[in-house]
Amino acid sequence: MPNRPKNGPRPHAFQPPQGQLALIAGSANKLLAEKIARELGVSQTPSEAHYFSEGNVFVRVLENVRGRDCYVLQGTHHPVNDNFMELLFWIDALKRASAQQITAVIPFFSYAKGDKKDEPRVSIRARVCADAIEAAGADRCLMMDLHSPQIQGFFQVPVDHLYARYVLCDHIKTLGIKDLVVCSPDIGFAKGASAYANYLGVPVVIGNKTRRNHDEKAEVLELIGDVKGKNVLIVDDFTISGGTLMSMADVLLDRGANDIYAAVSHGVLSKGVAPRIAKSNIKQLFMTDTIEPHNDPLPHNISVVSVARLFAEAIQSIHDRTSISQLFPDGTIGLD
Template identity: 90%
Template sequence: MSYRPNNGPRPQAFQPPQGELAIIAGSANKQLAAKIANELGVRLTPCEAHYFSEGNVFVRILENVRGCDCYVIQGTHQPVNDNFMELLFWIDALKRASAQQITAVIPFFSYAKGDKKDEPRVSIRARVCADALEAAGADRCLMMDLHSPQIQGFFRVPVDHLYARYVLCDHIKSLGIENLVVCSPDIGFAKGASAYANYLGVPVVIGNKTRRDHTERAEVLELIGDVDGRNVLIVDDFTISGGTLMSMADVLKDRGANDIYAAVSHGVLSKGVAPRIAKSGIKQLFITDTIEPQNDPLPHNISVVSVAELFAEAIQSIHDRTSVSQLFPDGAVPSE
């Protein structure tokens, strides 16, 4: 038995050489994957996914990835279950092809809403998905704006969590909107709204809403803070029906606000929502390209801000084994 004094040299952990970087584009995020590959200066790895008439999906990697550091770009938006199963099959295919490391890059993780057992006899869906990703063979995950950041604790593999607010805020700053205040549509996103406000250097106000059932409809009841004569930016992590944003915009207008803007990380936008937002009191809604528009053409007042560069920088950091947190301007990823 050997003894090493406390002040002696600490042995360096063995790190195997990192394989060639490979980007695999799943069906859900082909455009974003192409942008990420372009930012990284690599080509997309040839692959194919085929959906059969009965609903089964078949995936195949079309070239050798043995020993490669592989990144599967595949969100789990609508159709949620098809996209999630396809992601599992990509991971399994890469595992069986002897990839050195497999990272599931999930721009939008829809089941993040199922993060707790808040009713009797319900499933904690996010935990089930985490177990499935690990069982399929994912070595780590890279996600953006989880509905509940503590979901990272559901995984036994590393999870890198990116925030779209830096990209969105930089875009909003470039517009030169004066006399701005940030608004959270509910108490639950108050910390997130404060982070937006701190980065933009503006005040924050908070709305209070209630949701009576499992539909996407919510009613804004009250507003904490003054918006009279101010331009307002409503912020949230995602929107499906747009109801919260439009209801909040009405309340803000009633309180004397001038122009109403909104920014969300994930524009889920179910069918018929985009036309309603076009006719709403929202002057401009900023969303990212974590979800490709599926249901309706985007109207003039919905702008897409790309997060491809941020994802590419995170992938490069993981590949180079450097800190992902260095990508954030405030030095460290907040725990909000």
């Protein structure tokens, strides 16, 4: 045994600097994690996730993270429950490995629609998920475009909320589309559409839709505003079936609009949707890379705009203990 002070520290083969940033990629967002790592100028922390034949998942961090500032990137899109459980296991693994701080980076929080008890005998699913993430040991969360921003209040830990509209709008500005009008497909996203319109410096119109049950296709009933002779950008936080966007496009053309574009933060796109969008009246659909396409190849009229730099800047800001608000150029935090 080497001589050392009676109460002195034990020697270790490797002692990472206290608080050194560690980026761990879950199974759900491998490509986005690679881009974020490049933007940060760091290497991903080695890790592995193995799914067994009966559905169990095993996760392991392959490097010492004791005392480090850890960011685990794992969205909760399809397969939703598998990805959510994997997220919990990553948080637990890091906690048990004595990470200094654990931030759950969740590009798409799929249970965000379950934010209220609007029917008898139903669960407030977003609250259950928030409780589970905290119980697993997360110290804070970093998310993008929650369906309902008030979900941040379900968490006792800090939640940093990013907005994809800045990245999407900056890309749309490069296209030089003339006579542009922003359109919300329903009243619920009216504030979000106004934020898009303010950033782009264009007018906004509002649609009104109805859906009788969870599985029924939404029907656009009316449009508030004039789109005759205009190019229109339909905006929403996510699309699963594409039905709302395509129905809205049909209504806009009937009202005399020219070209129809659409922009969504999260392209969930269930199976068969991408081919239908390819044949629709939508000239171009812009979406971010918070979700990796998993059902169909993307057609010519769907473009992916990366949010890797925005996530990297947010992670660096959290790590450096600086304000996230500096990432919002127009200062319209909380409009949607």
